[in-house]
Amino acid sequence: MKLTHSPSVTVKWGGAGRHVEAIFLEGPHQLIVRNQIDKAVEFIDLEAISGSKLAILCLYLRIFTARPYRIATYLIGTLIILTTVAAHILSLTICKPMSYQWNPFQPPGHCGDIILAYQMICVPNITTDVMMLILPLPAVLKLRVGTAAKVGLVITFLTGSVCVHRSP
Numbered sequence: 001m002k003l004t005h006s007p008s009v010t011v012k013w014g015g016a017g018r019h020v021e022a023i024f025l026e027g028p029h030q031l032i033v034r035n036q037i038d039k040a041v042e043f044i045d046l047e048a049i050s051g052s053k054l055a056i057l058c059l060y061l062r063i064f065t066a067r068p069y070r071i072a073t074y075l076i077g078t079l080i081i082l083t084t085v086a087a088h089i090l091s092l093t094i095c096k097p098m099s100y101q102w103n104p105f106q107p108p109g110h111c112g113d114i115i116l117a118y119q120m121i122c123v124p125n126i127t128t129d130v131m132m133l134i135l136p137l138p139a140v141l142k143l144r145v146g147t148a149a150k151v152g153l154v155i156t157f158l159t160g161s162v163c164v165h166r167s168p
Contacts, residue, residue, distance in 0.1 A: 028105055035102030042091060049125070050084040056132060064139050076131050083124040090117050133158060 095101045100109030
C-alpha cells in the first residue's frame with residue numbers, strides 16, 4: 001500500500017514534483033503537508049519492512065525444525081523487533097518538539113542529525129537481511145537431493161539478495 005498510495009498523495013496534497021520555490025510562493029503549507037505525509041509513510045514503511053521479515057522468519061520456523069535454526073531464527077526476529085522499536089523511538093524523539101520535523105518554520109525547535117540517525121538504523125536492518133539470506137543455506141546444502149535441485153534452492157533463497165541490494 002505504501003508504494004502505491006504515497007506518491008499520489010504527496011503529488012496531490014504535498015506538492016511533490018514541483019519546484020520548492022513555487023511551493024514557497026504559495027506559502028509553506030504544502031511543504032508542511034508533504035513533510036507530515038512523509039513522516040506517516042516512514043512509520044508505515046518501518047512496519048511493512050519488519051512485518052515482511054518476520055513473516056519470512058515464520059516460514060523458516062515451519063521449514064527448518066532443527067534446534068539451532070530455530071534459535072537463530074528467534075534471535076534474528078528479536079533483533080528485527082528491537083530495531084523497529086528503536087527506529088520508532090528515534091523517529092519520535094529526534095526533534096524537539098516533534099512537530100519541528102515537518103514544520104521547521106516554528107520557533108523554537110531543533111533536530112538531531114537526522115541523516116546520521118537513518119544511516120545508523122540501516123546497519124541492523126542490513127545485518128538482519130544478510131543473516132536471513134545466510135540462515136537457510138546450510139540446511140539446503142545438507143539436503144539429499146541432486147546438485148541441480150540444490151542449486152535451484154540456493155538460487156531461490158538468494159533471490160532475496162536482490163531485495164537487500166535494492167533496498168534504500
